[in-house]
Amino acid sequence: MKRWFGFTVQFLVVFLIITGFFISCKQGSKQVETTIQPTPTTSDSIEVKIAALMAKMTLEEKIGQMNQYNGFWDATGPAPSEKKAKLKYAHLRKGLVGAVLNVTGVDKVRKLQEIVVNESRLGIPLLFGFDVIHGYKTITPIPLAEAASWDLPLIEQSARVAAIEASAVGINWTFAPMVDITRDARWGRVMEGAGEDTYLGSKIAVARVKGFQGSDLSAPNTIAACAKHFAGYGFSEAGKDYNTVDVGTSTLYNIIFPPFKAVADSGVATFMNSFNIINGIPSTANKFLQRDILKDKWKYKGFVVSDWGSGLEMIDHGFAKDLKQVAELSANAGSDMDMESYAYVTHLKELVESGKVEMKVIDEAVRRILRLKFELGLFDDPYRYCNLKNEKEQIYHPDHLAFALTMAKSSIVLLKNTNQLLPLNKNQQRIAVIGPLADDKSSPLGNWRLAADDNNAVTAIEGIRKFSSTISYAKGVNLVIGKTSFPEEVKINETDSSGISEAVALAKQSEVVIMVLGEHGLQSGEGRSRSKLDLPGLQQQLLEAVYAVNKNIVLVLMNGRPLALTWADEHIPAIVEAWQPGIQSGNAIAQVLFGEYNPSGKLPMTFPRTVGQVPIYYNHFSTGRPGPKKEVFWSHYIDEVNEPLYPFGFGLSYTNFAYSNLKIDAANATLIKADLTIKNTGQFAGEEVVQLYIRTKTGTVVRPIKELKGFSKVELQPGASKTVSFILTNEELGYYNNDGNFIVEPCEYEVMVGSSSKDIRLKEKFQIDK
Ligand code: BGC
DSSP states (O other), rough: OHHHTSOOOHHHHHHHHHHHHHHEEEEEEEEEEOOOOOOOOHHHHHHHHHHHHHHOOOOOHHHTTTTTOOOOOTTTOOOOSSSSHHHHHHHHTTTTOEEEEESSHHHHHHHHIIIIIIIIISSSOOEEOOOOOOSSSOOOOOOHHTTTTTTTHHHHHHHHHHHHHHHTTOOOOOOBBOOOOOTTTGGGGGGSOOOOHHHHHHHHHHHHHHHHHHHHTTSSTTOOEEEEETGGGGGOGGGGGOOOBBHHHIIIIIHHHHHHHHHHOOOOEEEEEEEEEEETTTGGOIIIIIIIIIIIIIIOOOOEEEEETTHHHHHHSSSSSSSHHHHHHHHHOOOOOOSSSHHHOOOOHHHHTTTTSSSSHHHHHHHHHHHHHHHHHTTTTTTTTOOHHHHHHTTOOOHHHHHHHHHHHOOOOEEEEGOOOOOOOOSOOOOOETTTTTTTTSGGSSSOOOTTTTTTTTOHHHHHHHTTTSSEEEEOSSSBSSOOOSSSSSOOOOOOOTHHHHHHHHTTTSSSEEEEEEOGGGGSSSOOOOOOOOOOTTTTHHHHHHHHHHHOOEEEEEEOOOOOOHHHHOOOSSEOOOOOOTHHHHHHHHHHTTTSSSSOOOOOSSSOSSGGGOOOOOOOOOOOOOOSSSSSSSSOOOOSSOOOOOOOOOOOSSSOOEEEEEEEESSSSSSSEEEEEEOOOSSOOOOEEEEEEEOOOSSSSSSOEEEEEEEEEEETTOEEEEEEEEEEHHEEEEEEOTTTTOOOOOOOOEEEEEESSSSSEEEEEEEEEO
């Protein structure tokens, strides 16, 4: 930029603001004239600026924009000497890097940006990407937990808070939201998404994008979002990360695509492709996904970044023979930016020169990438996210910490509460707090907390102590052995049960036992698939030993995926699903346990009874033999029931809600209205997520036994009632047939309204005629 105009960037901005005049840009002997105005810039003027800039770029510089590197840590010191860092540094100075990731902090970001802006020929500013998944420093609940709130404004706000902190440290691009639908709790990355349902998942995806991007990408506290992983990553076989994905047309169009389409329509700035092959083709080289569907059919204007090294991995997939072919196949298939494969920067130039990749492919990719840079305002001020004062003010801002508590409370799901054991009385009971996660300040932060300060979560016991001075604590067993870290496998304690006797002795003398058990925060996430869905290590043994002496147990679960806890459900009177609630964990848990907050979360994913039931999800099809039948020839297991432990949409409250008076008005087939009354019939004020499901009774393609098509979170005082209204348009009623066409079936529809996918309280039917 500096040399492009022959001015410093700062000077240029001032100049432009004052004049808003024409500036002529020289490219060799060719004169390119373009109007440059101060922000906000219209999309038309952005296109003009892109064209002007591209006219000045060499092929190499264009390819440079398509190249993304991971940061190197000596970026702010003297020129690096380590081989890879040295190369990256040289490439930055030559304008051969379009974006970096994992460089954060105002100082570091500024230094790197300065290298590019001041030293490269055209000074095109960098994008700074980072996985801001559930908070930057102020860690909020894991995304699966937030999804359990079913509270779209709160989820949007959560992304907003994350964007405010991230942008304050120089980041302008997050690799979130992950919008992969998944039905397999074994997959470690279920923690990062919104669960199993396409409708809920789409709404949440749009809310998150809105939170990150706001209404103006050029505002200094908004960042570009990235819908990932396109596509099918959540359907990896056997829940094993990076594994093969093989899905039919109907699943692809009706389950996997919709959240991606929803965010593409709502203006998400970027897409990321995925590590997996899908129906035989790696996503990174998948022309059908990236060109035919995303860019052509959905008319998406943003760019697609590869997943980390996913290009290179195509060699291991057995799809590309070498890095050169990786570059050719990926670029031609519409993967615009290469993250850390070195394929584009190494080979694209020769591929263009030999005609294997057309120039228009490069131009199109570069146009998309530059567009985002203009939209972010980076050409107006490449350092717009680099304000030290702002960094200091925003990180751990009291409002963010207060919000993290609200979000964490709303994410908690009450799974069982026999005889109203909960809420507990403040200071009135002798309480034992037991379990390896009760006093853990790290695990509740969950998996994606790359920038978090470790060990800063409020523990369960710290939270509980604020409500009761009559508590004692015993750990019982260690969950993990040794130190944990993001790239390393956690080691689970399978042998040392020496602490159980102390826990049992404590439980014996107590009136109530709060047990805080579950998974370590680093047992879910990328590369962390499990083949079992039990309480890891010796926790089940601990639970049963305590239960043997005191049955008055409140089990608080902290986990990153649905677990199969059939024994606990049969024996333990009260179960609270807290997930990994983030920095405010203990405060949120305690407020729920002591009734200061009435839980309102609902499961965004089915909890199986055994791992053998997986994949298990509510919106399945009916078989031709749904049963039950007396003889064996129906669709079932001989050793387990078909039903899950806890169904999708399930969650209790300290109060009760009565549903009545469902009325359907289907006079207008494209605007069906459903009204019902909901009443709080219990003693506590509370919130209920009213859920509306439909069943399309017959079709050219078989439809699921029910599909969520509306929900509303309603707050009611005891005794109060409200009318809840839903509208069903073609968007809710239709689906994609096997030709990929969106159709609405003329047939009978059933409307089901209830408190979960299983607990249907009201039903009605209507007909749509041809
Ligand atoms: C993950 C992505 C992530 C990227 C960059 C990959 O391993 O699959 O989701 O955004 O790394 O950190």
